[in-house]
Amino acid sequence: MITKLYTATTLGLNAQLIEVEVDLSPALPTIIVVGLPDKAVQESKERVRSSIKQGGFEFPLGKITINLAPANITKSGSGFDLPMALGILHVSGFLEKQLPQKALFIGELSLDGGLRPVNGILSICLWAKKNGFTDIFIPYDNANEASLVSGINIYGAKNILEIINHLKNIKLIEQAKPFDYQGKIDESEVLQDGLYLNDMAYVRGQGVAKRALEVAASGGHNVLFIGTPGSGKTLLARSYPTIMPKMTEKEILETTQIYSVAGMLRDGEIITKRPFRAPHHTSSHISLVGGGSKIRPGEISLAHRGVLFLDEFPEFSRETIEVLRQPLEDGFVTISRASGTLTYPSKFSLLAAANPTPSGFEANDIQNINKPQNKSANSRYQAKFSGPILDRIDIQVEVNQPKKEEIQSNILSEKSIDIAKRVQKARDIQTKRFEKEAISTNSEMRLTMIQVYCQLDQDTKKLIDTAMDKYSLSARSYMRILKLSRTIADLEGTANIQTTHLAEALQYRGKWG
Secondary structure, X not given: OEEEEEEEEEEOOEEEEEEEEEEEEOOOOEEEEEXXXXXXXXXXHHHHHHHHHHXXXXXXXXXXXXXXXXXXXXXXXXXXXXXXXXXXXXXOOOOOOOOOXXXXXXXEEOOOOEEEOOOOHHHHHHHHHHOOOOEEEEEHHHHHHHOOOOOOEEEEEOEHHHHHHHHOOOXXXXXXXXXXXXXXXXXOOEOOXXXXXXXXXXXXXXXXXXXXXXXXXXXXXXXXXEOOOOOOHHXXXXXHHHHOOOXXXXXXXXXXXXXXXXXXXXXXXXXXXXXEEOOOXXXXXXXXXXXXXXXXXXXXXXXXOOEEEEOOHHHOOHHHHHOOHHHHHHOEEEEEEOOEEEEEEOXXXXXXXXXXXXXXXXXXXXXXXXXHHHHHHHHHHHHOOOHHHHOOOOEEEEOOOOOHHHHHXXXXXXXXXXXXXXXXXXXXXXXXXXXXXXXXXXXXXXXXXXXXXXXXXXXXXXXXXXXXXXXXXXXXXXXXXXXXXXXXXXXXXXOOOOHHHHHHHHHOOOOOO
């Protein structure tokens, strides 16, 4: 007798249907798993055997053959435990009813029959809904994550007995309720007086830098801060997430999916706050883009729809910096390894901070800059700011040391929550503008969209023509300035780009670009 049921596994952010075929035949008691199973799948035999016995069932005597099809895909992970156990119970006669053919079964079993959560459930649920599956049986701790997907019956079980009783109609499992996206933004870091733990109100001075972050948050632009140590670059960066707009349903789904596949969701959490990733400058280029023997997302994908903060930017290796080119331009990264090729989304905002020189002194500090031992070091340091990377950074700001009066003042500046209101208003304008497009921010506009949404009047055209001649702007720089001008216009609530908007955008190019 042969029985068949279905499960799924993840390949990157996508899912792959796996047929679990179980055969029981007279022979010496043994379990054989075929279909390119890895070590974790092979070990599932002992977990399945113990779970069945602990559930009060007699383990069948005979040769049990389990085939995981298609056989040309390597099966990895522990999510096959549940369908393998159910298949054995059905083929041995403990489950009399026919197993549902429009259902998926996924979960890792403990020795006592409990169900432990597995990675990638969100991707599997999205695939199941798209391909006509009506039910999915998963561990209880994965149910909250799966509830992001509506239109499919989600059954979260704490152990295998609950699923058996459900299939026998003895006691039905309550379906997981659809996730309520409204009002799910985490504000746990907001104090009672409306201040965040890291709030823009605590940043002394730095009016230009704060304005730059407001513009960047509104349109999803990249920023580079250059200033001496102690000028406030890191404090500004840590305060940046407090002014960013709320995540949309689509963004919550995309980001949670990445963290689910990476195995970085804890206790059924949902990613409702924009990610803020800050890898150390000793990080390798592989840790940024992703990879490994089992390809997993890197920092740039974990920062999707959020911020990638690179402090001490020139201290990263040249190779690490250069790998940012494609994701900054395309919004995705393709990773090719011997085990396969996978693509992960990486639409993040780059926030980089750097000292003007390796010693930290200002470039016009003649006394220190002209020392012979510093000249060669400065040249190597400046070489880290490659033209192609700087060309992809829309906003470049010099962060100067705050004045003595500003440091000693007890008066707080504008709160993050007030800046965030303006940012949200500007982002809502873009959401409405691009509702029929595949993008959501001005920074993502392609050439055809720029021609439609960034039209200039005669005076504004004269200004951009003068700037192109004076600064020898590349085609990419020209397009990015127009996108930045569109964002500034959105902040002002104006329909067309005006000369003042373009002038401010040009100001952010900086001497480094």
